[in-house]
Amino acid sequence: MVNVNSEPIQVADPGEIALSIRNVRVKYGSFDALKGVSLDVKRGEFVALLGPSGCGKTSLLRTIAGFVSPAHGSVVLNGHDVAGLAARSRNIGIVFQSYALFPHMTALENVQFGLDCRQIPAERKRAMANSALALVGLGALSDRKPKQLSGGQQQRVALARAIVFQPDLLLLDEPLGALDKQLRVQMQTELKALQRRLGVTAVFVTHDQEEAMSMADRIVVMRDGNIVQLDTPEELFAKPNSSWVCEFVGSGNLLRGDFQATGEEELELRLGGDSTIRVRGRNAPDIAVQLAFNKVRVVASDEASLKVTGKRFLGSSLELQIATPAGLVCAHVDPQLGGRFELGTGVTIGADMQDCRVVPAR
Template sequence: MSASGHALSLQGLTRRYGSFVAVDDVSLKVERGQFLTLLGPSGSGKTTILMCIAGFVAPNAGAVLLDGRDITALPPEKRDFGMVFQGYALFPHMTVAENVAFPLRVRKLGAAEREAKVRAALDLVQLERFADRLPRQLSGGQQQRVALARALVFEPNLLLLDEPLSALDKKLRAELQEELKALHRRIGRTFVNVTHDQEEALSLSDRVAILNHGKLVQEGAPTALYDRPRTRFVADFLGKSNFLQCTVQSVGPDSLHLVAGATRLVQRVAPGEPHPPHNMPLLLSLRPEKIALLTEDEPADNMVEGRITTWSYLGAGFALSVATRDLGVLRVTLPSWRAPIAPAEGLPIRLGWSAEASVPVAEDAD
């Protein structure tokens, strides 16, 4: 299969159902060959956006552009997009080869060309040996691969994925995430994926667009979104986070000196970031894995004492809840391999983190 990505652009996309606004003025660009994931909770508008891209739902306002050409009014069959649905939507009475060949029959390709393309598509998803089987004779993961082969066999302009891995168990889902990412790299096409699974979005995507209540909240590379969330919602939805309510006490050239009750904290300010004024309330997001367990005399930019209230063993690590005097209950993640303590409820511990570990975030609008 030849590799050719296409650029997609959404301009002010809006979709209403009566008084309910499912998609609210969303503008977004997907570069050629990029893997973009639309991520958000149920009802955030991500699937409606995907249906607008596919042409199954018409927006009330805004435009969908492919390589700069407005395709908003173009019917789905004229867009030449491949699509993989959550339930795979395979024809149960057709063999694997017949399912994959179906889009080519619709396009009236000759038998020889059809057979060659089906063989190439099945080879792409490593299912050549299963060409004569029926869908019911396949595992969930194999059915998902058939759906992918069928969506790619006619070399579509764009591949749209509507939560394609959600029906699989956790282990198989992780394996197929790796396969899907490798497949994207091999064929170089533009993928737009929808999911509510944060780990899947971080693992698969070049870029992630986070949606809430129909609005685009933040968009960017997975590492940037995770390490530099702009709002409480993004920090809380994309992984786990502690939120520290502080007040600015003084401002230095590259750092803020903060107070939370009687606890003093230091927050590094990145170059170019505005410095908040004295006495301004500030909300910090601090990831659990960025908090360290300190020995009795070990220094750190920020230090607090507390007691473990609850803890869980997660295999690779311990998840601790630590009650502190001024910062409330902090969630802390420690590697379990050679952990410096044996967690126990009521155990007093010292915690520390660097001035770069936390990030200021905005409170969410009502």
């Protein structure tokens, strides 16, 4: 469960919770970076913190890590309040966007560095570091220095250093941001598979919606120092709780107009001509709501008043842009059907009721 600002929230079974954050407030001077955030993360769960720059996601991660002291609130890890503990005492592994590797050390030495503050015999440290490097597929490159490794290999070294001491929690601060697209997609798969294999609880910061959708068990959407929605990727995409979340996540079209009741449990929004969108509801919504939907039917029709006003080839699909009195609608069709939908082609559009959702305006 999630809390915006300081309202009480329902607490999950403590036995299932690895990380519990309660009413955390962080200030930088007069600026409120976090405005009373509460969040539970289950054991073994992979949670993504998603939001635009300045929303508070990195401040939340740094507060969990112990790099930032909250002005108010608690951070409980495995049942222990760690808010007063130094970062090195929290048994938390961290992977930074820059990797933060020591250029004069080999991969093995970089990984061992994560064990140096622990009273572990030298031979045992070496064995643990070699094991961690093998786990990330770099066992044969342990004697190489960072400049001799590719970006993806450096990222693996940083990950090995973060997991070598078997942390209670793994924090990842946009660790894939410096990689090219193909390698980034590959590392997304490998990172998620490794997290599952280890069973470690992970909190991941990203501003990439697609990355969050593909990797996270649940996504925490943040805005202006608050959590505005917490859901699985599927629920977040299909059921955004506001127009802002819908637009930010990119989960579909947003239309605004006059709703008419067409039945006891049905409302209809006219888009022009014969095109309508229907949604479940008893009364016509207030003007401060919009209709969100992400699956659109589109049919070419010479007699239709709506026209194709733009096209974008996206590889696996062709996006059609259709202007309506209620707003711009984007529909996706098979690229092979592109010849049927030239600019200016008349179309009718519609959506199934189960794919539509009335959401509050901003």
